[in-house]
Amino acid sequence: MSEDASSYPPIEPTKFDLIVVGTGLPESVIAAAASANGKTVLHLDPNSSYGSHYASLSLRDLSNFLNSHPAPPPSTSSNGHDFTPVPLAPRPLYSHVEISSFVPEILDDEHSRKFNIDLCGPRVLFCADKSIDLILKSGANQYIDFKSIDSSFVCDASGRLTNVPDSRAAIFKDKSLGLTEKNQLMRFFKLVQQHLGGGENENERISEQDLESPFVEFLKKMRLPPKIKSIILYAIAMADYDQDNVELCEDVLKTKDGIDRLALYNSSVGRFPNALGAFLYPIYGHGELPQAFCRRAAVKGCIHVLRMPMIALLMDKCTGHYKGVRLSSGQDLFSHQLILDPSSVVPLPVISSPTDSSRENRQILGLGDEKRKVARGICITRSSLRPDTSNFLVVYPPRSLYPEQVTSIRALQISSDLAVCPSGLYYTFVLCVMMPTKG
Structure with a gap:
């Protein structure tokens, strides 16, 4: 925090929905x-800017954020009230951070301020994604602008990048696809479109048995060549895990889900006149x-307060139910409901003779032991x-880089066209889902 939270004036009112x-x-x-919906809402954040773990930060702020170690909350007391304060424990979301620079001047203050590095990257949005629908429906689009990603590619085992086709015209223009491959792909897309359109004839619909089968098996049944199969599975359906080994795959994509993702991709292309792709x-x-x-x-009346950490929950001494929160300023605030981001852990409070319902309520506050992790890198x-391209996505399917690769690796390069870095520089996000740890 850039200033002492105890110097803040008290928040009014003290009770919220x-x-x-x-x-x-x-x-x-x-x-x-x-x-x-007319609820009274108080929105708090311990940071000096909006976004939490979804923020876009300068290089200097990014380094400080990733290397920060939040202090444990101070001790609290109930002071004779009918509630018990339960201190929060900080929960680091990053298990390992390494920062290096071969050109130190990029990290100086002048260059650093011109970067907007995403903590949650790399993530592109489908034009027809429900999140885009939500932005439009809620009116949040008044406060944000988008730009389309120029192209997307998939890498094969030889290291060659193949353009992901986004239309029938693109399929026919793609010189990397042979005539037979183009015809097979067109027949496949035609069947998918007929199925999604509720085809009248049986041969225009995908059977229920096929819909419940692994998507990779359905693609094989359609006699699609490996290159096309890889494009559909990993660059369009965005599968994370190796689908060819169904027995060992951590997350097998069913045909019905694969078809839904194809439909999302197809409806994304051309949705907005100024968006080139999906x-x-x-x-x-x-x-x-x-x-x-x-x-x-x-605009709807929500109160926002930054630089204000919450240090404890207030739990009813008799029932064990949630009542409110205690701020680092020492003020107690009360509400019917609480939403807490994942950067804090709520230990189970010690309450004598808890009822079954209160024990269940407290258990909900605990966080599971999630062993699955994501490895991410940022290269400038x-x-x-x-x-020939500034903003593009590259997907490296399983086993495309090395034989032991069991998950997809995605790399997203973006440039100053998106106002995220100085002119003449580019930065690339690299992401890979890690296999769950044993034990």
């Missing part, structure tokens, strides 16, 4: 929805998304990875 802690995207959407990215970065919903919430370069 909902208190939301953290201004990440999920929390901001909930705050906006509750405010739009994907969008927010100008100034993903941090603009929670800010847009926060602004929408503020002086030249584009593809000379």
Whole structure:
């Protein structure tokens, strides 16, 4: 915090329908929805800017954020009230952070301020995604602009990048596809469109048995060549795990889900006249998304307070039910409901003779032991990875880089066109889902 929270004036009123802690995207959407429905909402964040773990930060702020170690909350007391304060424990969301620079001047203050690095990257949005529908329906689009991603590619085992076709015309123009491959792909897409359109004839619909089968088996049944199968599975349906080994796959994609993702991709292409392909990215970065919903919430009466950590929950001494929160300023606030972001852990309070219902309520506050992790990297370069393209997505399917690769790796390069870095520089997000740890 840039200033002592104890110097803040008391927040008025002290009772709300909902208190939301953290201004990440999920929390901001909930705050906006509750405010739009006439609820009294208090939205808190310990940071000096909006976004929490969805923020877009300068290089300097990014380094400070990733290397920050929140202090444990101070001790609290009930002071004779009918509630017990339960201190919160900080929960680090990053297990390992490493920052290096081969060009130190990029990290100086002048360059650093011109970057907007996404904490939640890399993530592109489908033009027809439900999140885009929500932005339009809620009116949050008044506060945010998007730009389309120029192209997307998939890498094969030889290291060659193949353009992901986004239309029939693109399929026929693609010189990397042979005539037979183009015909097979066109027949497949025709069947999918007939199925989604509720085809009248049986041969125009995908059978229930096929819909429940692994998508990879259905693609084999359609006699699609490996290259086309890889494009559909990993660059369009966005499967994370190796689908060819169904027995060992952590998350087998069913045909019905694969068809839904194809439909999403197909409906995304051409949805907006100024979007070239299927994907969008927010100008100034993903941090603009929670800010847009926060602004929408503020219009509806939500109170926002930054630089204000919450240090404890207030639990009823008799029932064990949630009553409110205690701020680092020492003020106690009360609400019917609480939304808490994942950066804090709520230990189970010690209450004598708890009822079964209170024990269940307290258990809900605990967080599960999630062993699955995501490895992410951010690379800043002086030249584009593809000379003719500035903003693009590359998908490396399982086993395309090395034999032991069991998950997809995605790389998203974006440029100053999206107001996220200085002109003449590019930065690339790299992401890979890690296999769950044993034990």
